[in-house]
Amino acid sequence: MSTTFTLDTSTSRANPTPAPMKRLTVPAIQRRKVDGRTADPLVMLTAYTARQAQILDPHCDLLLVGDSLGQVIYGLPSTLAVTLDMMAAHGAAVVRGSYHSVVIVDMPFGSYEASPQHAFASASRLMAETGCAAVKLEGGVAMAETIAFLSQRGIPVMAHVGLTPQAVNALGGYGARGKSEEEQAKIIADARAIADAGAFAAVLEGVMEPLAIGITDSIPIPVIGIGASAHCDGQVLVTEDMLGMFDRVPRFVKRYGNAADMIDESVQRYAAEVRDRSFPSEEQVYQPKK
Template sequence: MSTTFQLDTSTSRANPTPAPMKRLTVPKIRQRKSDGSTDLPLVMLTAYTARQAQLLDAHCDLLLVGDSLGQVIYGLPSTIPVTLRMMADHAAAVVRGSYHAVVVVDMPFGSYEQSPQQAFESASFLLKESGAAAVKLEGGEVMAETVAFLNQRGIPVMGHVGLTPQAVNVLGGYAARGRSGTEAEKIVSDAKALDDAGAFAIVVEGVVEPIAIDATNSVACPTIGIGASSKCDGQVLVTEDMLGMFERVPRFVKKYENIAQLIEQTVATYASEVRERTFPGAEQTYQPK
């Protein structure tokens, strides 16, 4: 039986523990789409910490250590300032907190665009430092050579087309992509190029639905939608968005809970009890024997 690291919730420490099942693999994810269809859609969510991974793992096929951690964890204005070190450290935590899902780690802006060789050095660093199974990079046809280069050297790659947040300065914002005929054609051709290059899955983000469906039907590997279509081969969301940690989220996010409100209410109760000197009580203090 394989061994991973699990958080002991009684001590908040990560300890090696026997895994209750074998971890999914990249080939298993790729094989979920057969003859152009996926019977059981893939479930992917973002994760940035060991405890978060532990809570999500049993329900997800993939955990994405997204460069969205720049905004979600560090309060940065975009994903652009995120570093390889940030990604490696958070990915390692997610690997330690999971045993089932395939862990994919984003390659941050500036770590792979220069050349396939640069991409290999960055990707191998991320996988060696974290234990993650695969990397994700943004870009279509222009990155196909890099995807093939990595794939041929044993590094599984997840692609990303449509709205690519790392290119926000070029795109001019986060508006949906594919509204013009030229842009729609490019999105589909980008997906095909990544598929041909060996990507094991492709994220399709912020794309008008007919184009997302067209891209899905045009590639052999699974597509994972975010602001795309339920007819993609899987779906991904930023976990904090779907849990309601933020008031403002993209229109494609469904808030399944309002965790921010629960946290605020809980902290308010704590603050009130401290000020009223009702906490700590007898159960939380040590008395003479």
């Protein structure tokens, strides 16, 4: 989906780049891993709106429209209440706001688990309504058949193993995974299963670093870490976390800014100027021509 259309910028805040870069593709992402190693690590962040996508896009290889929007945008306690309608609306906005990154849309809880056919109906809807390049789903061995079914029918799939937020109730929380030998064996089996099934890449979340290194080195597809290891083939974070929008963030987040304080300070100044009637000033109001 292109963003080279013409807009009346006097009435719209959307400003597509007039000479967009060529958008990356799923095969291009796959080719970044050569002989088990990615020399140029993949950069991935979450995006939920067109304007956010415009800002992030030049710096990223992949933009993930994550179901984390349930918590970040809608204030939900978990991702479990996120719907296909939500993902479709935000996915379309991110595609419209980007021109370079591969855009991937999360499949929400309940939209793919019942059967491969159910997953295909959900995934095909997301791709048709958003223009995204791929979908992401959680699960390893249990989802291998579904991943193969989608991949064979032209839907690129990014898998997600390790700590899987949609399974938070079964996992008993958001703690790091892979502490026991039994759990390590399961995550390794999950990673191998999704690679064999045809996933083009995998997100590996919240696992012990030695396990993350071993998985990255042992499967042929790019492994994008979050709370895993710098050794992974790339990294992803929730953008609002790394920008400092929230007081509490997971241990694995590094804050690269303090956007919440900046917004708070700006709103304080605005409120003060409204109350003392110094805003709007002459520069912000219209006067009749003399």
